[in-house]
Amino acid sequence: MPAGTALASNGKFAWRGPKGQSYFLQNPPNSKCLNMSQEARGPRNNTKQPLVVYTGKRCTGKATRLAPGKSAPSGTRFASVVFNPH
Numbered sequence: 635m636p637a638g639t640a641l642a643s644n645g646k647f648a649w650r651g652p653k654g655q656s657y658f659l660q661n662p663p664n665s666k667c668l669n670m671s672q673e674a675r676g677p678r679n680n681t682k683q684p685l686v687v688y689t690g691k692r693c694t695g696k697a698t699r700l701a702p703g704k705s706a707p708s709g710t711r712f713a714s715v716v717f718n719p720h
Contacts, residue, residue: 643717645681649674650708664718667693676708677715686719687712 642661651657652673662668664683669691677687679700687706689695693714698706706712 643681643683647681648678650676662717667714667716669714675711677712678705683718685715685717688714
């Protein structure tokens with residue numbers, strides 16, 4: 635097992651950015667708030683852990699929880715995300 639794997643949400647987190655461009659993050663870190671650097675919407679949780687997206691930076695604002703394998707509606711905008719929250 636590669637170093638750090640136990641501290642990651644195995645799988646892929648995907649979303650749409652500016653102009654509908656697709657982006658993804660492979661094996662994101664657990665329990666760490668990640669701020670999006672640009673417009674982000676339509677989160678798709680293809681990891682094996684739950685996640686929460688937030689409307690504000692630093693994991694503030696309205697929260698939307700996504701179970702593993704679930705997606706939010708394509709128009710759902712978010713500014714930060716945390717994987718496998720406590």
